[in-house]
Structure formats: C-alpha cells, structure tokens
Amino acid sequence: MNKPKILMLSDITGLGPDYHVGDEAMAEVAIDRLKALVGAENLILGCASPEKVPTTYGIRAFSFYHTPSKEFKALLFKKPLSFFKAIFTNIYQVIKCDKVVICGGGNMTSEWPGVLEARLRLLKVANFFKKDVYFVSQTVGPFTNNHRKQVDAIYAPAKWIGVRDKNFSHTQVSHKVSFALDDACFLEKKHNEYTKDISNKNTNYACVAMRKFGPMSDDDTRKIGSCIQQVISKDSLNTVFIPHHAPEGTEGDIKLINSIEDLWEENTLHIVNPIPLASSLKALTADSEYVISMRYHQLIFALSIGVPCIGIYVNEYTKAKLTGSFESLGLEPLVTHYNDVESNLPMLVQRAKANRHSFESAANSFLQNMTADSMKPYELLAAEVS
CATH class of the missing domain: 3.40.50 (Rossmann fold)
Known part of the structure; x- marks a missing residue:
C-alpha cells in the first residue's frame, strides 16, 4: 500500500x-x-x-x-x-x-x-x-x-x-x-511585523472589506463607503481597510478604496497595502472591535475568532455566501443588501456589538466541535492506495 x-x-x-x-x-x-x-x-x-x-x-x-x-x-x-x-x-x-x-x-x-x-x-x-x-x-x-x-x-x-x-x-x-465549516475557519492567525505595526498604531479600530460587484455603480460604492465611515466614526474608532484582491497591486479593492478615501478624516483610515498573507490579516482582524464586510472571507475570519461582524451583499450568490457564514456557526445572519445600508447598517452594528458574547461563544464551541467534520474528507483523501 x-x-x-x-x-x-x-x-x-x-x-x-x-x-x-x-x-x-x-x-x-x-x-x-x-x-x-x-x-x-x-x-x-x-x-x-x-x-x-x-x-x-x-x-x-x-x-x-x-x-x-x-x-x-x-x-x-x-x-x-x-x-x-x-x-x-x-x-x-x-x-x-x-x-x-x-x-x-x-x-x-x-x-x-x-x-x-x-x-x-x-x-x-x-x-x-x-x-x-x-x-x-x-x-x-x-x-x-x-x-x-x-x-x-x-x-x-x-x-x-x-x-x-x-x-x-x-x-x-x-x-x-x-x-463543514469553511476551511479558512481553521487558518492559524499569525501577525507579521507589518500587520502588528498596523494594529499597534491604530489601537482601537474596525476592519472594513469592500468590493465592487455585479450591478454596483461608482455612486453605490461611495454611498456604502460614506455610511460605513459615519457608523465607525460615531464609535470613535479608526478604520483599517483590508483589501482581499488587488490585481497588479493597484486594481480591485485598492482602486475602490483610493476612490473614496476622502470620505475619512485625516489619520482615521489605514489601507493595508501591499496585501500580506491571509494568516496575518486574520491576526489583524482579531485585534479589531468589529468588522463590516462585503467580502465573504473577511466575515469568516471574524466569525471563526469571535469578532462581531456585519455583511453587505449584492445578489443571490453573495447573499447565500454571507448568510451561510453566520448560519454555519449557529448565528443569526447580520446582513443587508447594499441598497439598504443607510437604513440598516447602524442598527446591525449596534446588534453585533451588543451580542459580542454570542460571537465569542459560537467561535469557541463550533470550532471545537466541528474540527473532525472538517478533517473527514482529507482523511479519506489520504487513505492509502494499492
């Protein structure tokens, strides 16, 4: 064998x-x-x-x-x-x-x-x-x-x-x-010097991940960014923007945030650029007060380590992913359609903060209980062959 x-x-x-x-x-x-x-x-x-x-x-x-x-x-x-x-x-x-x-x-x-x-x-x-x-x-x-x-x-x-x-x-x-839980739930969080420095300099911050997807216009992007900025600033927090994809180092999420960074007051927005390893971004997420994300895996990072979070979806596909991320850990999905951020986001952030203990408990209990389910296909893959 x-x-x-x-x-x-x-x-x-x-x-x-x-x-x-x-x-x-x-x-x-x-x-x-x-x-x-x-x-x-x-x-x-x-x-x-x-x-x-x-x-x-x-x-x-x-x-x-x-x-x-x-x-x-x-x-x-x-x-x-x-x-x-x-x-x-x-x-x-x-x-x-x-x-x-x-x-x-x-x-x-x-x-x-x-x-x-x-x-x-x-x-x-x-x-x-x-x-x-x-x-x-x-x-x-x-x-x-x-x-x-x-x-x-x-x-x-x-x-x-x-x-x-x-x-x-x-x-x-x-x-x-x-x-089984998304594999990224089991990614080890590991600061490198770069992300540790960002965390230390910003002290109290919320993590934000945005993307321009499907039918979204530039005006939509700006509206969402403005609402996010207002919610975070009311909590007297800085914003750490975590890009998840920036082709050629300048496009995608980096281009998006560069187009709306004027919405933030000076020294209240930190853009993570260049993008480090995912394990370092997960460590940066762990140090935040809460997360607002249009990116599925930014929610996964937060949920798997007990950080309160809110999702913003665009269509059926992104709704299924973002809603599923909460449901997989037995949590009520705190998500909203991008057209409804102005009316829903402030309330969702307050609910997330008020339920911090639920996020922490879900991360602890579900990760402990579901590791075996996550490993099962890998163990089958590893079975010896003749």
Whole structure:
C-alpha cells in the first residue's frame, strides 16, 4: 500500500500582486493538511498562475487555465496546438494521480463560468479514468439550467461533496452533500511585523472589506463607503481597510478604496497595502472591535475568532455566501443588501456589538466541535492506495 498522489485544483496564485486573500486562505489550510497526511511530494496543484505556488506553499504546480467552453472550442480553429495541449495536460495529470480534489479557492458556480467549465472538462477525464473525486469547502451554485445538467452528471461518481453552507448548496445539486465549516475557519492567525505595526498604531479600530460587484455603480460604492465611515466614526474608532484582491497591486479593492478615501478624516483610515498573507490579516482582524464586510472571507475570519461582524451583499450568490457564514456557526445572519445600508447598517452594528458574547461563544464551541467534520474528507483523501 502507498500514499496517494493527489491532484488539487484551486484558483490561487501564491503570494504576489494577484494574491486573493479568501481563495489563498482556504488553499493554505487544504495544502497544509494534505502535506501533513501524504507529504508534499505527493501533491500537485493546477491553477492559472502557478509560478509562485512552490515558493509560497512548498508543492509542485502546473498551469490550468479557466477558459470558458465556447472560447475553448474556438481554440481548435484559432490555436489548435493550445487546444490539444490543454486536453493532453488534463489527461496526463489525471493519469499520474490517484485522486482529485477541488478545494478553495474558486467555487463551482455559473457566476464564474470559466472556472466551472474548465473544471468540468478535467472532471470528465477523471471520471473516465475512474479516479476518486472530492470537493471540499465549496459553495455549490447557483447554476444555469445547462450547467446544472452537466454538474449533476459529473458529480454523480464523486466520493465527497463538501459544502460550507447549510441552507443553499444542497438545493443546487441532486446528490448528497456534506456540511463543514469553511476551511479558512481553521487558518492559524499569525501577525507579521507589518500587520502588528498596523494594529499597534491604530489601537482601537474596525476592519472594513469592500468590493465592487455585479450591478454596483461608482455612486453605490461611495454611498456604502460614506455610511460605513459615519457608523465607525460615531464609535470613535479608526478604520483599517483590508483589501482581499488587488490585481497588479493597484486594481480591485485598492482602486475602490483610493476612490473614496476622502470620505475619512485625516489619520482615521489605514489601507493595508501591499496585501500580506491571509494568516496575518486574520491576526489583524482579531485585534479589531468589529468588522463590516462585503467580502465573504473577511466575515469568516471574524466569525471563526469571535469578532462581531456585519455583511453587505449584492445578489443571490453573495447573499447565500454571507448568510451561510453566520448560519454555519449557529448565528443569526447580520446582513443587508447594499441598497439598504443607510437604513440598516447602524442598527446591525449596534446588534453585533451588543451580542459580542454570542460571537465569542459560537467561535469557541463550533470550532471545537466541528474540527473532525472538517478533517473527514482529507482523511479519506489520504487513505492509502494499492
């Protein structure tokens, strides 16, 4: 009997200008667990930008591009070598492994069709060669009708479909799903010198994470930012803005906060830039009074360490994720639609602060009781093979 060779798929880059905090947080936990169980030499990870993965996480990586099916089919005529290279890469990597695991980051959802369709292509190959397939720490769906049919067919042989919400993902697929807390709940919080200095200089602060998503306009962003600033300033707190994704180091969340930083008085806003490792941001979160977030994993960081928090969602997909983050720890979801922040946010912040003990109790009890459920798919993945 031998330790299995495991092919991982995760939408990560490793530490660098395209680092995505939430995706990398989940991947870091999954990689650390599997390294401990089967050894780094038995892991290989497919992602679109694999260059920094070996130095960040200590495992091998290969290029796995998230090309939507329509564009992929067009490659046959436009770039046939690229088309066949992608197919043979999938076949080669699947044949070499014993098991396949889809882990965070990146969810199987029609919200991200390129990620979904590229993974479905590889999973078809895995099913053909009868490889054991596992899904961990996922939000499943929502799907278009066409995607739903494909997912139901390809998920059928899966050994484990692990989801991180209690009331949504099971409605999106016609197969048994198993709930466990988001893997990032188990990420160790570790200050580096940079985040420790931010914490010390700001002393009393609230953490904020924002993103421009879906139908949001620049005016919407400014309205939300203004409301957040007013709520935090009434509590005589500084604001520490935690970007979760800033492509090229200047876009995304960094561009967003730079466009509205004039809403804050001088020396009351600290923008975390550059983005450090997720474990350091979790430590920075732990030192805050409360969190207001449009980012799912900023809520996960807060909830898993007992920090009061409020979520702001944009659509069905983000509502399911943010609501599910609270429900997974047995808490009432303190969330609001972005159009309702002016009327709802002040009240939600007051409720969060008043219920600090509930947040702390939930973090302590649920993490203690649910570690075994979180580890189960990894233990199955690590089972020896002949």
